[in-house]
Amino acid sequence: MKSWEKNIRKVVPYVPGEQPDKPHMIKLNTNENPYPPAPGVMEALYAFDVDRLRLYPDPEAKPLVEALARKYGVDPEQVFVGVGSDDVLAMSFMTFFNSDRPILFPDITYSFYDVWAEEFRIPYEYVPLDAQFKIQKEDYYRENGGVVFPNPNAPTGELMPLADIADILRHNQDVIVIVDEAYIDFGGESALALLPEYENLLIVQTFSKSRSMAGIRIGYAIGSKELIRYLNDVKYSFNSYTMNQLTLSLGVAAVEDEAYFQETVHKIVTTRERVKEELRGLGFVCGDSRSNFLFVTHPRLSAEKLFEDLKSEDIYVRYFRKPERIKDYLRITVGTDEEMDKMLDFLRAYLYAGA
Numbered sequence: 001m002k003s004w005e006k007n008i009r010k011v012v013p014y015v016p017g018e019q020p021d022k023p024h025m026i027k028l029n030t031n032e033n034p035y036p037p038a039p040g041v042m043e044a045l046y047a048f049d050v051d052r053l054r055l056y057p058d059p060e061a062k063p064l065v066e067a068l069a070r071k072y073g074v075d076p077e078q079v080f081v082g083v084g085s086d087d088v089l090a091m092s093f094m095t096f097f098n099s100d101r102p103i104l105f106p107d108i109t110y111s112f113y114d115v116w117a118e119e120f121r122i123p124y125e126y127v128p129l130d131a132q133f134k135i136q137k138e139d140y141y142r143e144n145g146g147v148v149f150p151n152p153n154a155p156t157g158e159l160m161p162l163a164d165i166a167d168i169l170r171h172n173q174d175v176i177v178i179v180d181e182a183y184i185d186f187g188g189e190s191a192l193a194l195l196p197e198y199e200n201l202l203i204v205q206t207f208s209k210s211r212s213m214a215g216i217r218i219g220y221a222i223g224s225k226e227l228i229r230y231l232n233d234v235k236y237s238f239n240s241y242t243m244n245q246l247t248l249s250l251g252v253a254a255v256e257d258e259a260y261f262q263e264t265v266h267k268i269v270t271t272r273e274r275v276k277e278e279l280r281g282l283g284f285v286c287g288d289s290r291s292n293f294l295f296v297t298h299p300r301l302s303a304e305k306l307f308e309d310l311k312s313e314d315i316y317v318r319y320f321r322k323p324e325r326i327k328d329y330l331r332i333t334v335g336t337d338e339e340m341d342k343m344l345d346f347l348r349a350y351l352y353a354g355a
């Protein structure tokens with residue numbers, strides 16, 4: 001190591017799913033939405049006045065914060081927006097997890113959590129999921145420096161009932177509890193209902209999955225005014241202008257089209273339930289995912305080989321080598337019916353050929 005290297009902050013970065021760009025690929029590896037953004041988003045894009053780009057955007061991101069506050073029936077002071085929920089979560093780790101005690105999150109979960117913990121020097125402990133890949137609320141009763149988990153969890157898709165989340169909050173009133181609801185719109189009950197009771201609860205959501213806008217980068221947090229104030233203080237001490245003018249306009253348009261949102265979410269849920277059954281019919285073991293992806297294993301197949309064989313047909317799914325417990329699993333995003341049928345045709349032939 002060179003002498004100037006020893007004081008450099010070294011991190012092992014998060015590795016996102018690959019973003020190939022092939023004309024006929026079936027991309028089921030990063031939980032993007034297969035349907036386009038709401039029609040109002042395109043109208044807002046055409047109506048956008050480019051001259052506004054001369055000016056800095058509103059540092060408070062007011063139009064978007066207010067649109068979200070209206071949608072969820074909360075005060076605008078309870079809403080924080082950022083550049084995707086990854087930005088919101090990173091900022092939240094920095095703001096809320098400053099204890100000497102370890103923060104807790106599941107051993108099988110969003111693989112960005114331990115990366116942020118390492119980056120910000122936050123002590124952490126993995127809490128193992130049970131054999132059915134479920135979070136056991138009792139495991140979160142012990143002393144800790146904070147709690148974070150996705151609901152539904154990723155990459156398992158397993159949903160925790162709201163009563164269990166309330167129970168975890170009841171046992172953790174002296175730390176911040178972050179519920180990452182990236183997939184909640186696909187069939188879960190949001191922890192929003194618990195906000196009036198728990199001012200230490202922070203809910204994080206995103207436009208990337210249920211709103212078909214992974215490319216624009218919008219995420220948001222909803223919590224008590226106090227939590228949101230602390231979060232904004234850190235943001236303003238870092239970069240005041242995280243949300244650009246165009247993103248703010250398109251984001252508002254997306255939130256306002258409730259009908260389109262409901263329609264596309266419903267389509268994905270319907271496809272998910274059908275594909276779940278078809279995969280089980282082919283011998284796959286598949287939990288009861290409430291997200292826009294399925295987490296599957298097959299007693300006769302190597303997940304790693306199937307992942308590679310699907311890829312050679314330009315069908316991209318996600319394979320996680322680690323942890324060991326999930327090395328035989330694949331995570332498959334729910335695409336359009338047509339995309340899923342092509343994947344199922346491939347799998348039928350693959351199994352028939354005795355691969």
Ligand SMILES: *Cc1c(COP(=O)(O)O)cnc(C)c1O
Pocket residue numbers: 031083084085086087110150154180182205206207208214218219
């Ligand atoms: C996709 C995802 C996110 C991040 O989404 P953004 O695109 O950054 O909004 C956060 N948490 C979980 C669990 C996710 O799956």
